[in-house]
Amino acid sequence: MIVTLSLVILTPIVMCICLSVKSSLLFESLPVGKIFFTSAWEPSKGNFGFLPFILSSIFITFLAVLIAGPVCLFSALYLTQYARVRLVRIMQPVIDILAGIPSVVYGVWGIIVIVPFVSNVVAPLFHIQTTGYTLIAGGIVLAVMITPFILNILIEILRTIPSELSEATLSLGATKWEVIKHVIVRKAKPGIVSAFGLGVSRAFGETIAVLMVAGNVAKIPGGLFDPVYPLPALIANNYGEMMSIPLYDSALMMAALILFVSILVFNFFSRISIYHLERNL
Amino acid sequence: MLHMTKEKIHIENLEVSIGKEHILKNINCTIPEKKITVILGPSGCGKTTLLKSMNRLTDLYSDVKINGKIELNGKNIYNGISDINDLRRKMGLLSQRPAPLPMNIFNNVAYGLKISGRRKKRYLRLRVEHYLKQANLWDEVKDRLYSPANSLSIGQQQRLCLARGLAVDPELILADEPTSSLDPISSQAIENRLMELKNHYTIIVVTHALRQARRIADYIIFLYLGEIIEQCEASEFFNNPKNEITKAYLRGSFN
Numbered sequence A: 001m002i003v004t005l006s007l008v009i010l011t012p013i014v015m016c017i018c019l020s021v022k023s024s025l026l027f028e029s030l031p032v033g034k035i036f037f038t039s040a041w042e043p044s045k046g047n048f049g050f051l052p053f054i055l056s057s058i059f060i061t062f063l064a065v066l067i068a069g070p071v072c073l074f075s076a077l078y079l080t081q082y083a084r085v086r087l088v089r090i091m092q093p094v095i096d097i098l099a100g101i102p103s104v105v106y107g108v109w110g111i112i113v114i115v116p117f118v119s120n121v122v123a124p125l126f127h128i129q130t131t132g133y134t135l136i137a138g139g140i141v142l143a144v145m146i147t148p149f150i151l152n153i154l155i156e157i158l159r160t161i162p163s164e165l166s167e168a169t170l171s172l173g174a175t176k177w178e179v180i181k182h183v184i185v186r187k188a189k190p191g192i193v194s195a196f197g198l199g200v201s202r203a204f205g206e207t208i209a210v211l212m213v214a215g216n217v218a219k220i221p222g223g224l225f226d227p228v229y230p231l232p233a234l235i236a237n238n239y240g241e242m243m244s245i246p247l248y249d250s251a252l253m254m255a256a257l258i259l260f261v262s263i264l265v266f267n268f269f270s271r272i273s274i275y276h277l278e279r280n281l
Numbered sequence B: 001m002l003h004m005t006k007e008k009i010h011i012e013n014l015e016v017s018i019g020k021e022h023i024l025k026n027i028n029c030t031i032p033e034k035k036i037t038v039i040l041g042p043s044g045c046g047k048t049t050l051l052k053s054m055n056r057l058t059d060l061y062s063d064v065k066i067n068g069k070i071e072l073n074g075k076n077i078y079n080g081i082s083d084i085n086d087l088r089r090k091m092g093l094l095s096q097r098p099a100p101l102p103m104n105i106f107n108n109v110a111y112g113l114k115i116s117g118r119r120k121k122r123y124l125r126l127r128v129e130h131y132l133k134q135a136n137l138w139d140e141v142k143d144r145l146y147s148p149a150n151s152l153s154i155g156q157q158q159r160l161c162l163a164r165g166l167a168v169d170p171e172l173i174l175a176d177e178p179t180s181s182l183d184p185i186s187s188q189a190i191e192n193r194l195m196e197l198k199n200h201y202t203i204i205v206v207t208h209a210l211r212q213a214r215r216i217a218d219y220i221i222f223l224y225l226g227e228i229i230e231q232c233e234a235s236e237f238f239n240n241p242k243n244e245i246t247k248a249y250l251r252g253s254f255n
């Protein structure tokens, strides 16, 4: 048991070390500022500016959680507070199935439904012309993908809130909605934050589906209707090709390292905020 | 003694089933005003269900069927009252495990007042202090009113729940085994409070601790397997029980 446990703990450490070693070459050849804060991505000229990819990843993740978060929260509240037991029993396997659909299927669905929808319906509303392969298309597909995942966690969390708490609040003359707003959501806040946090981690690393609909142009996106090129897509699209270009291999390792470290740092901060929220209940 | 007091709640032919289970059968009883009525009975006999059907918390159960009549001040609460929230506000609830709201101590007590529209700071402060004193908690918390309620000990939390319930000015206090998760001293504190509060409130206490019933009860309702076996003055119940099941229960033959 100790062996397997140490394997579990060692894997990320080893991973981190490998990625650092491999990407150190890039650090040696380019100044840090140039790697992280410039947007010129011209591997053949030796320019590796990661800013467009980093921003793409952040924007698309933020957008996805912004869309999925409220939807999941209200659905979970409805299912746990209002819905009849039968509906919950029907919904549970549906959510599990949605969670189990392979990423590539969501991607295909994005291409045949969301991309044209963005191109033909949403963009014209703003008098914009686009192919549809955009930040917003990626955000929507990603939101749909992380929804069952977040929803499941939220339902789990809301179920753990003791019924005595609602009963006590109702006995003070509160309406059902006041119970939900003032007590249940507040009590569940640490859990809600961690569910959204896990959603962020999920969305940040999601690759295939996003790659299929996001457009993949290495430029800082200026708006919802610009294409984006998130880090995982960069790695998946290019690894194994163009390896003859000097430093390219190292740059992709750098992309992986950025992903890895961001998720680590993000998890760390969400843990801290959960801790503080829990203490203040 | 009983015939001199007004009846606060009157229950007629109450039947409660949950799913296929018939939980309460043909309940007929009366709760006297400004007395402590203890609902006594072994585990699972339906005490909590009876208590919760009085403020319609049973409505929250899925698949519940309720027939019969429960009158509060002469008005049937299952037929012809429009405002369930108002009905519930009239009955302060103390549950088995204290369930403080996820807020600070002050707001736990002020919450009921706030949602009924009373938000003036000064007024709230005076009320909160008043009710915390009534629940005998003020001295222990007056310097930490703004710390989270769940930083209190369980016994303090239960007194906080009492203060919170009193703050909305109920007519009744429904207490479901209010001391079963408390240590002896905290239990004593709650019991003493209830004894004092009965001058102003009608109190119903569910318990299966016979000794507690002896100490606090004016009137007893003895439930067994969903039926009322005996209801009478406490002295009568303990000194001169009529029913064989009651006698066995008092001997401690089952719990």
Ligand SMILES: Nc1ncnc2c1ncn2[C@@H]1O[C@H](COP(=O)(O)OP(=O)(O)OP(=O)(O)O)[C@@H](O)[C@H]1O
Residues within 6 Å of the ligand: B018, B023, B041, B042, B043, B044, B045, B046, B047, B048, B049, B050, B061, B062, B208
């Ligand atoms: N929400 C519910 N759904 C289904 N059955 C329930 C529910 N609540 C209670 N019951 C059933 O109703 C019966 C009476 O329960 P109740 O909680 O009223 O008993 P009690 O006398 O309060 O017991 P205890 O002393 O253990 O608290 C039990 O058989 C219980 O299984």
Ligand SMILES: [Mg+2]
Residues within 6 Å of the ligand: B047, B048, B049, B176
């Ligand atoms: Mg009970």
